[in-house]
Amino acid sequence: xxxxxxxxxxxxxxxxxxxxxxxxxxxxxxxxxxxxxxxxxxxxxxxxxxxxxxxxxxxxxxxxxxxxxxxxxxxxxxxxxxxxxxxxxxxxxxxxxxxxxxxxxxxxxxxxxxxxxxxxxxxxxxxxxxxxxxxxxxxxxxxxxxxxxxxxxxxxxxxxxxxxxxxxxxxxxxxxxxxxxxxxxxxxxxxxxxxxxxxxxxxxxxxxxxxxxxxxxxxxxxxxxxxxxxxxxxxxxxxxxxxxxxxxxxx
Numbered sequence: 342x343x344x345x346x347x348x349x350x351x352x353x354x355x356x357x358x359x360x361x362x363x364x365x366x367x368x369x370x371x372x373x374x375x376x377x378x379x380x381x382x383x384x385x386x387x388x389x390x391x392x393x394x395x396x397x398x399x400x401x402x403x404x405x406x407x408x409x410x411x412x413x414x415x416x417x418x419x420x421x422x423x424x425x426x427x428x429x430x431x432x433x434x435x436x437x438x439x440x441x442x443x444x445x446x447x448x449x450x451x452x453x454x455x456x457x458x459x460x461x462x463x464x465x466x467x468x469x470x471x472x473x474x475x476x477x478x479x480x481x482x483x484x485x486x487x488x489x490x491x492x493x494x495x496x497x498x499x500x501x502x503x504x505x506x507x508x509x510x511x512x513x514x515x516x517x518x519x520x521x522x523x524x525x526x527x528x529x530x531x532x533x534x535x536x537x538x539x540x541x542x543x544x545x546x547x548x549x550x551x552x553x554x555x556x557x558x559x560x561x562x563x564x565x566x567x568x569x570x571x572x573x574x575x576x577x578x579x580x581x582x583x584x585x586x587x588x589x590x591x592x
Contacts, residue, residue: 366497449484521571
C-alpha cells in the first residue's frame with residue numbers, strides 16, 4: 342500500500358505563486374501613470390481586438406496583463422457590478438476602490454481555494470476632479486492590493502519597467518511627454534532597448550476635463566502624432582513620484 346502524498350500548505354502556496362508569476366512573465370507589461378490632463382494607460386499589445394485596457398465605468402479604467410480569458414472574465418464582472426450599483430444607487434457611488442476590492446477578493450479566493458491560480462495582474466484607475474483625487478490600485482494574482490501613487494507597472498518585468506519609468510515620470514507632464522516616458526519604459530522591459538511603434542501599443546486616457554465618460558482610446562494618426570511629439574521634445578525628469586513604485590482618438 343503506497344503512502345499518501347503530502348505537500349505542506351506553505352509549499353502549495355509557494356508553488357501556486359511561482360506558477361502564476363511564470364505565466365504572467367510570458368506576456369508584455371503595461372503601465373498606468375498620471376499626466377497633466379488625467380491618467381494615461383499604455384500596454385505593449387499588437388492585437389487590435391484583444392484589449393488589455395478597457396473602460397469599467399464613467400471615471401474608471403482597467404489595465405491587465407497575463408492570460409486574456411482570465412482577465413477578460415474579471416473585466417466583465419467589474420462592468421456588471423458597476424452597472425448594477427450605478428443603476429440601484431447613483432453613478433457617483435461607483436468607485437475604483439470598490440472594484441479593486443472586489444477583484445482582490447475574487448483573486449484571493451481563487452488563489453487559496455483552486456488548484457490553479459489565475460495568471461493575471463490588474464490595475465484599476467479612477468480619475469478625480471483634481472490630481473490629488475486620482476486613484477491607482479494594483480491587484481496581484483493572490484489578491485494583494487496596493488494603492489499606488491503617481492504611476493505603476495504590471496507584468497513579468499514590472500520592477501525593471503518601474504525603475505526606468507521612475508527616472509522620467511512627472512505627474513504634470515503633457516500627454517506626449519507622459520506617453521514618451523511610458524513607451525521608453527516598456528521598450529526597455531527586458532533590459533535591452535527595442536523600438537515600439539504605434540502598431541505595438543494600446544493606449545487610452547481618463548481625461549479629467551472630459552464630460553461624463555472620461556475614457557477614450559488613443560490610436561491612429563493621433564497616437565502617431567503624440568509619439569512623434571514625445572520623441573521631439575524628450576521626456577521630463579522626475580523629482581519624485583511613484584511608489585517604487587471623426588478624430589481617431591475618440592471611442
